[in-house]
Amino acid sequence: MSGRKDHELEGVTLLGNKNTMYTFDYNFDVLERFTNKHIDNDYFVKFNCPEFTSLCPKTGQPDFATIYISYVPDQYLVESKSLKLYLFSFRNHGDFHEDCVNIIMKDLIKLLDPKYIEVWGKFTPRGGISIDPYCNYGKQGTKWEEIAYKRLCYHDMYPEKIDNR
Amino acid sequence: MSGRKDHELEGVTLLGNKNTMYTFDYNFDVLERFTNKHIDNDYFVKFNCPEFTSLCPKTGQPDFATIYISYVPDQYLVESKSLKLYLFSFRNHGDFHEDCVNIIMKDLIKLLDPKYIEVWGKFTPRGGISIDPYCNYGKQGTKWEEIAYKRLCYHDMYPEKIDNR
Amino acid sequence: MSGRKDHELEGVTLLGNKNTMYTFDYNFDVLERFTNKHIDNDYFVKFNCPEFTSLCPKTGQPDFATIYISYVPDQYLVESKSLKLYLFSFRNHGDFHEDCVNIIMKDLIKLLDPKYIEVWGKFTPRGGISIDPYCNYGKQGTKWEEIAYKRLCYHDMYPEKIDNR
Amino acid sequence: MSGRKDHELEGVTLLGNKNTMYTFDYNFDVLERFTNKHIDNDYFVKFNCPEFTSLCPKTGQPDFATIYISYVPDQYLVESKSLKLYLFSFRNHGDFHEDCVNIIMKDLIKLLDPKYIEVWGKFTPRGGISIDPYCNYGKQGTKWEEIAYKRLCYHDMYPEKIDNR
Amino acid sequence: MSGRKDHELEGVTLLGNKNTMYTFDYNFDVLERFTNKHIDNDYFVKFNCPEFTSLCPKTGQPDFATIYISYVPDQYLVESKSLKLYLFSFRNHGDFHEDCVNIIMKDLIKLLDPKYIEVWGKFTPRGGISIDPYCNYGKQGTKWEEIAYKRLCYHDMYPEKIDNR
């Protein structure tokens, strides 16, 4: 089989691992990264995560969301199974929707030091209203700082149709 | 449970409150706000509100709309249950669609002093025609004043397909 | 202009009437009917009513629904503007979803004495769950009594996809 | 070119005719028929007609609908251009939705003497409510009389989603 | 406000209650019921529940599903907030998809003694495959026993399109 060699999978310990522990307390440490083999070429990677759930910080009631994470890697890529486990660790975490989305972005910046990243949460409604926070970031001192600003300026000018059905 | 602490929920009195009074007369005062913990980072928050209803100022007939509110917070975030109660307070209010959308925006500016805000109302048809007003605002003296202008310029260049069915 | 003559519009007082009063207290009396000119031929008439709103009997909070009404007329047809006013009259009425749907059906039976009728309410979610009650009726002593039973037996075997977005 | 021969097109005078007159007064006589070459084999023919418009008998306001016509031919098929002209002739005709649908069916029975026919009108909303009448017919003394009854019994158990947008 | 009176809300303790405790361990006891006011008339009530989550009994990994519950009440209706809390109580429960769906149905039979009930779970994919169990029940000695059998026979003959995107 051609493709990635074993030594190019260094640091990837969770993928295909049978003994995975699912922790439901917020846990940054579960995140893993591997080497970007295409650093000559800026590109985007998007994760679609429709199985996010956390708790309301005031009532303790579960909340549900789809989280879209999109980033331009520098030296590292996030391993997707570790990202799954990290998102699962919000299961018993109590925070407002706006907080969750900012925390996820900041943790991935810490892990990956990416050129650019954005996180968009689309939550199911409570009391007939749903909330969709969006945050982004570009590495300071690079052109991506300006791009982040531009993407924020033109964010979501066509809100999707929502009728709660 | 990790996440927002009690003192970070100050000012939030309606969320989870059993004795909520539903007032159906226009009422600015029901709105509540809480502190933005991520002021280092400009970001968007969108509210999808498909259960808006008001009255026609001339015929007294009920009108129905989905209201999309999107803003960039400065110091404050609007609490979503209070927003719900505020929108319910238009239930017996008589105004043209264009007026309602402007009023909602101006009230939220008064409450939040946001960096940026926009409000888009999509109403159901009367006489075979439906009306969708959109207004926005950027804080004067900040870059968001210019962004508001640009977003207005490029507003809704792809109108959604409407066939009244 | 060919078509219905004035004397065939007897009893229709609200349609095109400028002085329509919109009452928001439950009111059976606003309903009007006119003569069915095709009694030789059983047929269905369906009303799609996406602008229904009532109140929760316990919390007083507004509820929203689309109501689908389908019936086989005998001597009478319900006039659609009067039906609109009748449905508006639930605006300040407090009842469970299951009750509203049954009340609407029973009122229309009283007005029209139809051969067959069914009412399906599809409400927006509260707490992440939405409720869709469905009731029907066939005139006793006619074949439509049996048809009502059969339609109930095979009701909604393909529930529509609901994701609250 | 293989296929229908000229003598098999007898009675078809409007198709491809440059001098077509468009009459907007209700006119049964414009309808044309041609011979069914497959009478050994019962089959359905459906016409989708999304450009129907008539007038309200009380207010004179235009109404708009999609009309679906489906029939099982006996000796004759209706020619589609003549059907178009016939439907155009309702343009200045004032009648309730329920009346239009029944009239169309009865006229086609007169023209074609079909084994079976059904007509379903789906109108755009007035006052937030839309009306969809459906009627059908099976030739007396044939099995299609019973089929018409069964199709009516199980008509439209899954009403399409309507939100007026 | 017309509609349900206080004494008709007996047994409803959770709806609008500020002190709701969210338990995430499987708990039948949280379910509440209230009186059916329309026992003269068989009808369906459907609950759409897109926020269901449980655990895999072997790996401990979270699973996600939309649960559709549809029933014909006899003397009782299930109160929707209590149903929400009951479904939340599966959050830390480990069972196969097929087991969850059967357990939910049996618990609601115990609570409501309904004439008929069915439960359909539609789970998100694991390993590229998703599982959708469906079970139903009709009260023995009534016509609904036969109806349950017929509905099972004709269950889901048009599987929805699934492409995992």
Add this chain to the structure above:
Amino acid sequence: MSGRKDHELEGVTLLGNKNTMYTFDYNFDVLERFTNKHIDNDYFVKFNCPEFTSLCPKTGQPDFATIYISYVPDQYLVESKSLKLYLFSFRNHGDFHEDCVNIIMKDLIKLLDPKYIEVWGKFTPRGGISIDPYCNYGKQGTKWEEIAYKRLCYHDMYPEKIDNR
């Protein structure tokens, strides 16, 4: 009832008027306007008009379209019922699709002297092809002249999927 007062409805004579005459000959004069109460704040108003019909100038055959009108008001807003009557007045008007769309825009400029306006017509197919003209305008000597140019430049880069079904 809070909201627009009677003196703020000056010039609105058709809305809620029982004696509305529906004229089907092209008629500019039926258009009415009212005062914009939010002139401090540029905003968009869109009208979705799916019930437009006119005649082919060569064959006299009816044409059908959905018309989308979007504008930024200056001193005046167009009243929606008068807009409906104006669009109805094209019912017996014979012009090419490209002409109709330009005429509608120019008439609304005459009525409203808006800062910006655009009109997009989407017609049903003839001979397997459908035509969608789009025109726009920005008031000379204002920034909206430049915006009109930019919106035209980037018009409709994602044509909607059309398959004539």
Add this chain to the structure above:
Amino acid sequence: MSGRKDHELEGVTLLGNKNTMYTFDYNFDVLERFTNKHIDNDYFVKFNCPEFTSLCPKTGQPDFATIYISYVPDQYLVESKSLKLYLFSFRNHGDFHEDCVNIIMKDLIKLLDPKYIEVWGKFTPRGGISIDPYCNYGKQGTKWEEIAYKRLCYHDMYPEKIDNR
């Protein structure tokens, strides 16, 4: 490679053949069949054919359709590439829509002697109206004769939404 052996592909000459001749004159002879290996078990095979085109017998203008063919094989299956070539052979054939659909069915009966077959053509509109003929057949003296009758009786009770856009 496991699966069909060479001798089980007898009669299949066109599949994978480089020298395929595309004939655009109606041609029954291009059809090929191969042996059904599962005759112990009645089952359906459906072909979706969205690239059908023929000519109008009166005007010579091209018509376009999607053809759905569904059958229950007896001894033979139709080979799909030969079916493609057969359908291409209608490219210069002039016939009414109703004729084409019947001819296709009769040709496949001649080729396959199937237990059951049905053909549904869905054509694009001409003059605002589209035509969808449907015919079917069950082998005489078998239970499929009765099934064909039942499928015809309950054919297309939910016509798809058509708006010509």
Add this chain to the structure above:
Amino acid sequence: MSGRKDHELEGVTLLGNKNTMYTFDYNFDVLERFTNKHIDNDYFVKFNCPEFTSLCPKTGQPDFATIYISYVPDQYLVESKSLKLYLFSFRNHGDFHEDCVNIIMKDLIKLLDPKYIEVWGKFTPRGGISIDPYCNYGKQGTKWEEIAYKRLCYHDMYPEKIDNR
């Protein structure tokens, strides 16, 4: 954690197993089953499998399909990870679409001895035509034999819209 106990997971060796071998040669033996805990209650289980791929027996070219499998268990349920591995084993298998679907059904009958089972394959097009075979089975001597026959009779009367885009 409540739910299935370890002894109730007997025979489940692949789920959560880190050392899974992916074999791409047709392999019945990889299938695993576990005990049905709800044998008192007939119910359906459906598997949605959009990642099926096999080879053309004549050209060796890959084919792609979504496979829908639906069954009523008797004593056993198929474990979903083993089903995934079984379907993967068709990756290098050369057979016609009609054969694959029948083979999958027969293998699952051998594994599970179910009361009822059906398999529907929906393949992507080759040469503009796509093929969707469907087969089913009911256990002889039980009522499910008759149900299988009825489900086959009424199979797919509403073919999904296919336009190859």
Add this chain to the structure above:
Amino acid sequence: MSGRKDHELEGVTLLGNKNTMYTFDYNFDVLERFTNKHIDNDYFVKFNCPEFTSLCPKTGQPDFATIYISYVPDQYLVESKSLKLYLFSFRNHGDFHEDCVNIIMKDLIKLLDPKYIEVWGKFTPRGGISIDPYCNYGKQGTKWEEIAYKRLCYHDMYPEKIDNR
């Protein structure tokens, strides 16, 4: 009838013409144009053409596409029936998809000398892959030369979802 006068229809000979000849050999000459009455105002006209078919230059097999043509007229507009005939003339023309789209654009430039034009072809798949070429043009020495460049730069950044079903 108000609208375009006869002398304003000069050059339009095919529209409504009974003796139209359908030629299926590539033919530029069939194209007709008429005068643009709104030259004071740049605007777009789009043609949606879902009935395009040509031949593969190597295999002779038919290809199918939807062609979207959008242009800004200068002195002339293309008449739609002549455009239909022109597109029909590709029916027996053998060329790659990329060639067809460029040829159509160049022919329309020759006919209309437009300010701007673009042509987008979306073809049905062959061998599991579909091809969508897009070309555009702006008149040299005008601002539309630069606009054409910009529209090409930002072309199709959101490719539509294609799954070949």
Add this chain to the structure above:
Amino acid sequence: MSGRKDHELEGVTLLGNKNTMYTFDYNFDVLERFTNKHIDNDYFVKFNCPEFTSLCPKTGQPDFATIYISYVPDQYLVESKSLKLYLFSFRNHGDFHEDCVNIIMKDLIKLLDPKYIEVWGKFTPRGGISIDPYCNYGKQGTKWEEIAYKRLCYHDMYPEKIDNR
């Protein structure tokens, strides 16, 4: 037949070739190109490829994706059948999603030396999360270098809705 001549098809050896070998080991050499006849005119060509499959480099499990390739040709166009064979050659190739997308782009740059190219992979989910990498390239020293940068900056600001169902 008008269109491409034989000498203009030079280098095209696989299209219509009966003896095509399907290799499932990564193979750049199978790619073929032909001459661009429209080099005077920059234009886009997009390939929609929904049948991509590769292997996970760590677990060996198959992955599935739709690949969208869009490029602006210089001297050469890629022949679509050879592109199909090239993509098939990833069938037994083990690499991360991010790697596959970059490799495809670099290989096509090597083959075509295009002015611009982009590749977007949309993979099906593993563990509830799906990954969509996107990379692009503009030829150095041309304006397309800058365009590539701009397209990357504004990439995918409207992520498609993903719910794994």
